Amino acid sequence: MLERHIQTEQQLIELCTQLAHSPWLALDTEFVREKTYYPQFCLLQISNGEIAATVDPIQIQELQPLLDLLYDDAIIKVFHAGYQDLEIFYNLWGRLPTPLFDTQLAASLLGLGDQVGYGNLVEQLLNHTLEKGHSRTDWSRRPLDEAQLRYALDDVIYLGDIYIKLTGMLRDAGREGWLQDDFDQLANPDTYRNPPQEAWKRIKGRQQLKGVQLAVLQGVAAWREQEAQQANRPKRWILKDEVLTDLARRQPKSLEQLSRIRGLEPGVIKRRGELLLKLIADARALPREQWPRDKRRIIRLTPNQEALTDLLYSCLRLLAEQNNITPAALANRKEIESLVSGERELDILRGWRRTIAGNRLLEVLAGNCWPELENGQLVLSTTTTPD
Known part of the structure; x- marks a missing residue:
């Protein structure tokens, strides 16, 4: 060559x-x-x-x-x-x-x-x-x-x-x-677009926040994203993720309260403190219907849903083996938990993943397909009913 x-x-x-x-x-x-x-x-x-x-x-x-x-x-x-x-x-x-x-x-x-x-x-x-x-x-x-x-x-x-x-x-x-x-x-x-108003969805620790806390996170994260884009500097140089989540959780109302936020440097408070307080206050003033919702928050499953997740993940592993694909290439456990909890905007239900596994998992959820033993091997069956 x-x-x-x-x-x-x-x-x-x-x-x-x-x-x-x-x-x-x-x-x-x-x-x-x-x-x-x-x-x-x-x-x-x-x-x-x-x-x-x-x-x-x-x-x-x-x-x-x-x-x-x-x-x-x-x-x-x-x-x-x-x-x-x-x-x-x-x-x-x-x-x-x-x-x-x-x-x-x-x-x-x-x-x-x-x-x-x-x-x-x-x-x-x-x-x-x-x-x-x-x-x-x-x-x-x-x-x-x-x-x-x-x-x-x-x-x-x-x-x-x-x-x-x-x-x-x-x-x-x-x-x-x-x-x-x-x-x-x-x-x-x-x-590849990074609109500032969507930046909160990429913040580590956001899953622990809810309600107006997410509105505050959205506001301060959008500001940080704009600052980073305009200055072409890493976001962490402006404010670290853990500072953003702490601001959203504690929602300080004064410079003195801002100073208690761990990781928020005195220089940042001096230059940007009033702006941060305004961002927080503006977010708190938003009506409830404008608060963002995190579809990827930690899912709290019932014991029955936990058992159903175990069942579906076993089916996923079986389907992966049948198609010579690693289970992780199809879905991880969190995605199966989301499927069990009712979410349908998932990768497992798109394209080839749906062809290989998604449709069968939906059939299991609907009671039209189930795993059973056949000559010592686990198979998915739709022809007989389980005892």
């Missing part, structure tokens, strides 16, 4: 011309975000199976030839666990490269592991072990040395071979189109 390191606009034009008519492109990115809200795009790796290249967006100002290639609808873009790569494309250019294929999602559907890593997949399918020595590289520093570039290229050199193997395995298993809903979700711009 021809390997190239692209550092000038002319080199980029030549590379994109060579790749222009490829049926697919394997893609990966390197980035840093320890000191920023948005990831800093540092390196792109790209391969069509014949050419593998790194593209340096720090040194190349004009990337339009690359964008024309990435957003060509005739070329399938192949990623492994592509969410963070796609987030970069969306943040920088407001669009997502489609059509796309994610090898981690395909591996999960084929029973190769739940959220399996790229290196693990290379070993399983290609019997090759990747170098792991540069996983903590600061990709924003220049120059990058040959070992770093070699490590980066490996992320796409083998990705194309994995893509070809997985598509063949999906075809042989009759599951070729099953992942389209997952790919559509990856390609949906809403997946």
Whole structure:
């Protein structure tokens, strides 16, 4: 395979011309975000199976030839666990490269592991072990040395071979189109938007809050999100999650009460204290019907519902085994608890997961299907009634 390191606009034009008519492109990115809200795009790796290249967006100002290639609808873009790569494309250019294929999602559907890593997949399918020595590289520093570039290229050199193997395995298993809903979700711009008013849903510890406390959390979390986006700084640098939840729980009404919030620095109180008090007061003044509701709050099940959850999870494990898929790729226990409690907007009831397991679990809940022993083996039956 021809390997190239692209550092000038002319080199980029030549590379994109060579790749222009490829049926697919394997893609990966390197980035840093320890000191920023948005990831800093540092390196792109790209391969069509014949050419593998790194593209340096720090040194190349004009990337339009690359964008024309990435957003060509005739070329399938192949990623492994592509969410963070796609987030970069969306943040920088407001669009997502489609059509796309994610090898981690395909591996999960084929029973190769739940959220399996790229290196693990290379070993399983290609019997090759990747170098792991540069996983903590600061990709924003220049120059990058040959070992770093070699490590980066490996992320796409083998990705194309994995893509070809997985598509063949999906075809042989009759599951070729099953992942389209997952790919559509990856390609949906809403997946990468972070509207401030929705930020509270991502706060650790929110499940312990309720009622007006969630309204306060929504207000202060939206403010923090806006501050982080505008300053391009990590949210934790502004206020940590535990401070937000403590503000929502205790709802201080004065600067003196604010000073009792653990982790809230005196400097923040001096600069932002009055604003925080106003945010809290405004949230407390909202009518009850405007309070947010957390659909993922801790579910309190009755003993009967606990037993039913155990039953459904056993059925899930059986269905996973029958279809050579890990149970975790279908659903976790919390999702089964949500199903038992009446929630229906769940991943287990969408796409291929519904085909494999979701519909059967609903039948069990409706009493139209049940597990029973048959020749010492647990099976799901719909033909006889249990004693």
